[in-house]
Amino acid sequence: MSSIFIWSCANDDYQYQDLTESDLLESELIALYGSLNVLSFPEASDYQSIPADVKNSITPEKIELGKFLFHETGLAKNPKKEEGLNTYSCASCHQAKAGFQSGIKQGIGEGGSGFGLFGEGRTKNSSYTNLELDIQPIRSPSILNVAYQDVMLWNGQFGGVKTNEDTQDAWTSGTPKATNALGFEGVETQAIAGLGVHRLTCTPEMIQASAYKALFDAAFPEIPQSERYTDKYAGLAIAAYERSVLANEAPFQLWLNGNKNALEITEIKGARLFYGKANCYACHSGPGMNDMSFHALGMNDLEGEAVFMEVDEATKRGRGGFTNRPEDDYKFKVPTLYNLKDVHFLGHGGSFTNVKEVVEYKNKAEIENKAINRNNLSPLFVPLGLTVEEVNQLTSFIENGLYDPNLQRYEPEALPTGNCFPDADVQAKNDMNCG
Secondary structure, three states: OEEEEEEEOOOOEEEEEEEOHHHHHHHHHHHHHOOHHHHOOOOOOOHHHOOOEOOEOOOHHHHHHHHHHHHOHHHOOOOOOHHHOOOOOHHHOOEHHHOOEOOOOOOEOOOEEOOOOOOOOOEEOOOOOHHHOOEOOOOOOOOOOHHHOOOEOOOOOEOOOHHHOOOHHHOOOOOHHHHHHHOOOHHHHHHHHHHHHOOOOOOHHHHHOOOHHHHHHHHOOOOOHHHHOOHHHHHHHHHHHHHHOOOOOOHHHHHHOOOOOOOOHHHHHHHHHHOOOOOHHHOOEOOOOEOOOEEEOOOOOOOOOOOOOOOOHHHHOEHHHHHOOHHHOOEEEOOOOOOOOOOOOEOOOOOEOOHHHHHHHHHHOOOOOOOOOHHHEOOOOOOOOOOHHHHHHHHHHHHHHOOOOOHHHHOOOOOOOOOOOOOOOHHHHHHHOOO
C-alpha cells in the first residue's frame, strides 16, 4: 500500500491518505499514456470512432450484412467434394464461443465434421483426404479487435498499405497475396481474398432467393448493381463487421471507463505488472493489445496428433516466408490478448495449452524451437524476473481482466437463408441441435 501526505495548516500536522492498487494503476497508466481513454474501445454503436479503412467506411448496414455473411454456410459453394456444399463458413475457424479463434489446434473449413460446445469437437470428415481439407497450416488468429491492425495473418501478408507498403515484390501474381494490389488495409484484403481461399462465394441464386439482395442494396447503394453483388463487396461488408467485433465488455475496459470495481485485486496487480515490471505493453499495445511489429520468440510450429498436414517452410519462417527477407525469419505478428481462456492452443503453433504456460515461457525466455536462428530472436525476449506470485497475478489479469463474457452478441440470431451456422455438416447440426 502506498500513501500520499497532505499538509494541514489548521492542525499544523501531517495527514496521510492511502492509495489503493486501483489508484496506483490509474496513475501509472496516465503517466504512460496521458489518459485512460487511449486504451479504451469505442462503444459498439460508435461506428465513427472504430478505426476504419479510408476506402471502406463502417456503417450499420455494412456491419449487418457482414455479420450474416461471416456466418453464412450458404457461401460454401466451391467445395472440392459435393458433400461439403453449404457446410462451412468464415466462422468455422473463428467462433464467438472460442474468442473468435478456432476451438481446435488446426482450424478446418471444408472437410470438417462436428462442432462440440465451442468448436472443440470439430474434426476431420473421414471421407476426406488431408489434401482435400481446407485447413489452416498455423493457429487461426482471432478476428477480435482487428480494427487495430493494418495487416492480417501471423506473417502480415494481407494489407496493401502502411506496414506492407514496401512489400510489393512479395505480392505474387496469381496468388491471394496479389489482392494487396487493390490498396486496402489488411482486414479488407484478407476478407476479400479469404472467400476464394476458403472455397466460399456469393452466388446470384443465393442473393436473389433470400434477403441478401436488399442487404447488399442497403450496404452499397452507391455501387452499380452490376458490381454490387460480388465477392469484393461481400468481403468489404465482412471486414466492416470484423472491425466492429471489439471486446469492450471485458472487466479491464469497464475499469478504464470508470467502474473501479470491475477488476479483482489480483487482476489489478497483474495489470500493474503488465504495464510495469513485465513490460508486456511494449509489444501488446493500444486498446487491442496487439501491434504491427513482428517478433521471433522461439515458439514451436504446429505439431502433434491434431495436425492433419505438415507445415510448409514458408509458414515456419513467419514474416520472412512472406517478405523473403532473412532478417524477418521466424518472426510473427503480435496477437491480441483478449479472450484467451476459452481455447487450449496458444502461440502461432498451438504449443501452449493455457495463458499461464505462455507467461511462464516468456518469464524464463528459453526457446522451444531449436531450429530458430538466435540472431533473429526479439531483443525483448529476455527473462522477466517474475516471482511465482507475480506470474499468477499477470495470468489472472490476462485470463480474467481481458475476458469479455458476451461475445455471442456478435453472432446473428438466424441467417437470411435459414442455414445452420457456423458449420452445417450432419454431425455439427446434431451437436448444435440445429435443423
